[in-house]
Amino acid sequence: MTDWRSIFGHKRPYDEQVDGIETAIDAARDGGYxxxxxxxxxxxxxxxxxxxxxxxxxxxxxxxRVFVLTSVKQQLHQFExxxxxxxxxxxxxxxxVSGLTLVGKADVCPYNRAGAGGIDDGNxxxxxxxxxxxxxxxxGEGGDTTAGSxxxxxxxxxIGLADSGRQGGGPRLLQTAGETxxxxxxxxxxxxxxxxxxxxxxxxxxxxxxxxxxxEGSDGDAVEAVPYDFTExxxxxxxxxxxxxxxxxxxPHSVMGAVLGHVEVVIGNYYHAFDPRTTGSFTGALLDxxxxxxxxxxxxxxxxxxDLVSDGVADRTLRDxxxxxxxxxxPIKFEREGRRAEGGSKTADADLVRAELNDSDVSYxxxxxxxxxxxxxxxxxxxxxxxxxxxxxxxxxxNLTDLSDDEIPLxxxxxxxxxxxxxxxxxxxxxxxxxxxAEAVGAVVERVLNEAEDEDRTRAAxxxxxxxxEWYRRGHTDYFREIELERTWDDxxxxxxWRRAYNARMALHNCVPSDAIGERLGMFGGGILMSAxxxxxxxxxxxxxxxxxxxxEDRPVVERRYGLHFPEExxxxxxxxxxxxxxxxxGRPGEESxxxxxSSGAGDSPLNPTRRQYVDAVAKVGRLPGNVLVGMPSYxxxxxxxxxxxxxLEKPVLLDAASDDxxxxxxxxxxxxxxxxxxxxxxxxxxxxxVDYSGDRLAAAVVCGVPIVNTSSPRTKAVRxxxxxxxxxxxxxxxxxxxxxxxxxxxxxxxxSPEDVGVRVLLDERYARDSWDSVRPYLPDxxxxxxxxxxxxxxxxxxxxxxLEQ
Numbered sequence: 001m002t003d004w005r006s007i008f009g010h011k012r013p014y015d016e017q018v019d020g021i022e023t024a025i026d027a028a029r030d031g032g033y034x035x036x037x038x039x040x041x042x043x044x045x046x047x048x049x050x051x052x053x054x055x056x057x058x059x060x061x062x063x064x065r066v067f068v069l070t071s072v073k074q075q076l077h078q079f080e081x082x083x084x085x086x087x088x089x090x091x092x093x094x095x096x097v098s099g100l101t102l103v104g105k106a107d108v109c110p111y112n113r114a115g116a117g118g119i120d121d122g123n124x125x126x127x128x129x130x131x132x133x134x135x136x137x138x139x140g141e142g143g144d145t146t147a148g149s150x151x152x153x154x155x156x157x158x159i160g161l162a163d164s165g166r167q168g169g170g171p172r173l174l175q176t177a178g179e180t181x182x183x184x185x186x187x188x189x190x191x192x193x194x195x196x197x198x199x200x201x202x203x204x205x206x207x208x209x210x211x212x213x214x215x216e217g218s219d220g221d222a223v224e225a226v227p228y229d230f231t232e233x234x235x236x237x238x239x240x241x242x243x244x245x246x247x248x249x250x251x252p253h254s255v256m257g258a259v260l261g262h263v264e265v266v267i268g269n270y271y272h273a274f275d276p277r278t279t280g281s282f283t284g285a286l287l288d289x290x291x292x293x294x295x296x297x298x299x300x301x302x303x304x305x306x307d308l309v310s311d312g313v314a315d316r317t318l319r320d321x322x323x324x325x326x327x328x329x330x331p332i333k334f335e336r337e338g339r340r341a342e343g344g345s346k347t348a349d350a351d352l353v354r355a356e357l358n359d360s361d362v363s364y365x366x367x368x369x370x371x372x373x374x375x376x377x378x379x380x381x382x383x384x385x386x387x388x389x390x391x392x393x394x395x396x397x398x399n400l401t402d403l404s405d406d407e408i409p410l411x412x413x414x415x416x417x418x419x420x421x422x423x424x425x426x427x428x429x430x431x432x433x434x435x436x437x438a439e440a441v442g443a444v445v446e447r448v449l450n451e452a453e454d455e456d457r458t459r460a461a462x463x464x465x466x467x468x469x470e471w472y473r474r475g476h477t478d479y480f481r482e483i484e485l486e487r488t489w490d491d492x493x494x495x496x497x498w499r500r501a502y503n504a505r506m507a508l509h510n511c512v513p514s515d516a517i518g519e520r521l522g523m524f525g526g527g528i529l530m531s532a533x534x535x536x537x538x539x540x541x542x543x544x545x546x547x548x549x550x551x552x553e554d555r556p557v558v559e560r561r562y563g564l565h566f567p568e569e570x571x572x573x574x575x576x577x578x579x580x581x582x583x584x585x586x587g588r589p590g591e592e593s594x595x596x597x598x599s600s601g602a603g604d605s606p607l608n609p610t611r612r613q614y615v616d617a618v619a620k621v622g623r624l625p626g627n628v629l630v631g632m633p634s635y636x637x638x639x640x641x642x643x644x645x646x647x648x649l650e651k652p653v654l655l656d657a658a659s660d661d662x663x664x665x666x667x668x669x670x671x672x673x674x675x676x677x678x679x680x681x682x683x684x685x686x687x688x689x690x691v692d693y694s695g696d697r698l699a700a701a702v703v704c705g706v707p708i709v710n711t712s713s714p715r716t717k718a719v720r721x722x723x724x725x726x727x728x729x730x731x732x733x734x735x736x737x738x739x740x741x742x743x744x745x746x747x748x749x750x751x752x753s754p755e756d757v758g759v760r761v762l763l764d765e766r767y768a769r770d771s772w773d774s775v776r777p778y779l780p781d782x783x784x785x786x787x788x789x790x791x792x793x794x795x796x797x798x799x800x801x802x803x804l805e806q
Contacts, residue, residue: 004054006094009046009085016562017043017050023558024051028292028526029061032556033546035298035537036530039564039780040752044530045075045082048294049265051528053086053097055292056264063292063525068267070296071304072690076101079267079296083235096234100259102268102283103238108252110205113176113242116185126457128253131187131203133456138202139210144192147211151249154188154204177242181205182249205251212250222258225250230259261285270301274520275308287520293527297690299534299741302513302543309516312484312507313467315499318378320460321442325371328353328448332364348452356451362437362444370441373425373434374464377506380424384408384483385504400501408483413717416477416725421506435472439465471508477725480509480718509715511722518545522553532748533741535561535778539733563782566754572800573747573760575776575785576793577768578613581633581705585610589640607644613790615641617763618702619648620793624759624801626676626699631683631746633707641704642680649678656681672697683707688746700759701750706766706775708739740778743767759800760785761793 004021005013013021016038024034024047038044052066068079080101087096105128111117112124119127139147174181189199212225227248230236236244236259245252260266260283272283279287295301331350357364388408389396396403410419425434442465450456471481484505485498493500510516521527521544534540537559541547550557564571579585587608607615622628622645630645632638635658642655654677656667664686671679676699681687684707709716716735723730743762750758762768766775768787779785788796 004050006091007053007057007086007097008050009082009089013046014043014565016565017047020044020047020560020562021051021054023560024048024528025054027556027558028055028063028528030556031289031526032558033521033526033549034528034558034560035534035541035546036528036560036562037532037534037537038530038560038562039532040748041564041566041754042562045078045296046085048296048528048530049079049082049086052292052294053264062290064290065261065263065286065292066265066294067273067286067291067524068265068294068296069270069273070267071270071300072297074690074692075296076267076269079265080235080237083265083267087234095231097265098230098233098263099235099265099267100230100241100256100263101236101238102256102260102266102272105253107238108242108245108256110174110176110181110242110246110252111185111187114174114185116174117187119187128203130455130457131201132206134200134454135202135206135210138190138200139207145190147207150188150190150202150207151204151211153190154183154207155249174246176246177239179243179247181246203251205245205249206254208248208250209254223262226255226258230263235265236263257282270295270304271308274305274516287523289523289525291524293521293524295527295529297531298529298540298544299531299738299745301517301529303738305517306510306513309513310507310509311467311470312505313464314506315378315381315504317460317463318374318381318506321445321464322371322374322378324445324449324459324461325367325374325441328445329364329367329371348448352452353448356444356448360440360444362440366437366441367444369434370438370465373430373438373468376428376430377421377425380421380428381483381504381506382498385485385498385502388483389498396498397496400495400498403485403487403498403501405487406485407714408485409714409718410481410483411476413480413714414721416721418476419481421481422471432472435468438468441465467506467508471506474508474510478510478512478515478722480511480715480722482507482509482714509718511719512726514543514545514548514726516545517543518548521545522549522555526555533744535780536737537561539727539737542727543733563780564751564784566751566756569803570755570757571751571760571784572796573784573786574793574796575762575768575779575787576617576790577765577787578617578763578790579610580766580773581610581614581764586614587611589636614704614763615644615648617761617790617793618704619645620797621700621702621759621761622649622651622653622678624676624700624797627671627693627697628676628678629688629693629698629701629746629749630678630680631688631701631703631707631743632680633683633705635682635685637704638680638682645678645680651675652677654679656685656687658682658685661686683742683746684709688742688749691749692752693749694752694756698750698758700761701747702761702763703743703746704763706736706739706764707742708735711735736775737778740775744779757804759797 004025020036027034036044049066055061055063056066070076070079083097083099090096106112106121106124109119109124109128111119112121135150137143138145138150172184174183174185183204187201188204189201191199209225212227213222214224227250228244241256242252245255266286271278273279273287273293328348331348332353335350385408393403410421411417442461445461446459449459484507485502486505487501488503490500541557546557549555618630618641630641632641639655642653645653654667654671656664656679668687671677683703719734720730723734727733747760747762750756750760762785766773767779767785768776770776
């Protein structure tokens with residue numbers, strides 16, 4: 001048995017860390033899980049890594065690796081840093097702990113990173129697969145050349161550039177991650193040298209990887225193709241992986257796959273463990289009882305997995321599948337009719353189609369039937385979207401730019417029943433086989449087209465077939481079916497068509513993902529789930545399926561709660577009994593009755609009583625020295641409040657809106673730089689979770705209202721009903737508890753270290769008082785959030801400032 005203190009990365013653990021590590025180790029030895037709610041500063045990352053590495057290095061356990069899952073990129077970096085800290089402090093005679101961070105092809109493809117070879121984020125996956133297939137075809141059995149010859153040719157091409165006297169003093173080589181590849185930035189081509197020259201693009205990086213692989217039939221493993229000793233390399237970040245691979249001229253993504261099952265710590269995202277397509281093609285080898293799994297930010301486990309195990313297919317994908325089916329059917333159809341297939345793009349010939357059909361259990365009649373089904377589905381989709389817009393937005397054809405995202409439920413969300421699209425299909429004469437066989441048909445279509453075009457790329461038909469099969473198989477209580485309307489713009493569509501403004505999607509939502517989560521957690525040997533906001537624990541273990549593992553599989557689930565252990569005198573926490581910040585109380589931004597306008601003082605903005613109290617309270621906090629973060633229930637409410645605060649405060653007021661990551665990062669930098677500011681954002685945005693506001697970056701945080709999602713949404717109603725059936729109280733489990741966790745995450749940005757000083761304010765009487773809809777029971781039971789009336793908030797803030805000035 002190892003001594004975990006030799007692994008722990010710091011000189012002296014907190015008491016909470018000692019308990020957390022030993023609890024996690026003991027639970028995992030019995031095949032169980034520890035569930036940890038730990039305030040910021042608990043050191044949860046080090047707890048998880050220490051426990052996991054100890055189990056992996058203990059010869060008396062069967063654990064071979066730690067698999068870290070997190071939904072926040074900053075936390076991913078925290079695990080990397082903590083593993084590096086562990087390695088820096090290991091005993092001198094210990095080997096470093098090997099680690100690897102998983103990312104997508106777009107992040108590691110040398111061409112994509114360098115902006116070379118015509119490869120970018122939009123085509124990197126398809127281009128990668130095509131280049132890989134061509135490289136394998138050239139070098140495999142019956143191929144024209146060898147992997148070594150291809151890499152040698154690619155290296156000689158850059159030498160040829162230098163010999164040609166090209167200006168610049170030497171060959172132009174691909175550069176990325178601080179390293180230079182032995183290849184030029186362009187995609188090389190192999191020429192067969194025949195009388196009719198046929199050139200084939202290939203990937204030299206992948207060719208080098210194939211060259212480094214052990215010979216087929218030998219006792220070697222793919223890990224032998226890794227061009228460095230990863231057992232001595234410690235933590236390999238994505239940049240490290242790319243740099244080491246590019247310098248050798250090999251494929252970083254292939255190296256990542258080769259190393260995946262051999263390192264001691266793998267760091268990834270939730271989809272690496274829960275997305276069916278990712279686990280099926282990449283990370284499936286990690287899903288067994290030799291893995292100790294770490295679910296970080298575990299309060300996000302339920303909503304993230306719900307999205308991953310839901311499915312859907314867009315109208316445009318249906319259109320593409322229709323085209324693909326037609327192209328496969330056409331050669332045989334025209335042959336039977338005595339016509340030639342139309343020219344133009346590459347297409348399959350009749351012999352190829354027949355050969356693929358003969359190798360499968362799909363018939364030509366099934367191809368035609370599936371095409372007819374897909375066409376009719378698109379027509380029915382068009383009819384339903386048009387009818388919905390006619391009903392909801394009269395004259396919408398002349399106001400396409402005014403349309404917003406929308407949902408069209410296919411059943412009453414509150415009453416589980418067969419959906420209308422399934423009923424339509426049955427009435428139109430389509431039976432069970434049409435739904436179920438579409439997946440096999442789609443697979444044949446993909447094989448035919450990839451063979452015909454000599455290009456292995458993602459096709460629409462398999463995705464359509466998979467979704468149609470799932471649509472038929474899944475139940476109608478745990479799953480909710482609807483048509484989603486996503487706001488887009490496509491000038492190629494007719495000016496009066498909804499397709500010009502929308503992409504419609506047949507959506508199949510998993511309302512209750514507890515079975516999917518619990519089933520996947522049950523595949524691992526044990527682990528730890530942790531977050532700063534998991535309470536109430538009994539609800540968390542139910543919605544994640546942990547209670548089932550404990551009850552039915554006799555696997556222990558041990559709970560731990562660790563509060564803030566930083567100096568109490570450095571913080572104040574208030575729950576202000578302002579009127580509930582609900583739509584009924586506040587109305588829409590800017591709305592005001594005549595009576596309210598008459599009662600407003602001269603020069604005052606017209607605010608109803610609820611909004612006035614919230615603005616007053618936020619302004620009081622906003623006048624504190626330093627940066628203040630304000631979280632609102634939505635971006636629209638954030639926009640309103642920022643506008644009002646600009647008139648009230650002397651310090652700058654920044655507004656966060658739904659935007660891309662680059663814009664958000666720029667806003668964050670502006671907030672951190674210079675004198676104090678107020679930043680107003682949505683509690684459903686990215687600035688209230690997983691962002692480091694340590695030090696003097698944040699002096700106070702205010703949460704306005706309980707950020708319950710739109711309860712009128714059909715999908716939300718369906719989830720609530722499904723949770724009613726599953727857990728007995730759908731509103732609490734599906735809406736209230738996740739909303740309070742959002743609020744607690746935002747408030748938790750303030751105090752991040754023993755030196756941090758700040759104020760935390762929850763504005764809404766539901767945080768302050770016991771009532772039928774009170775959320776106070778879901779706050780930490782340490783009594784820190786003092787209930788105060790709005791007019792006493794000043795007193796509390798002044799008391800805090802005076803204490804700090806002493």
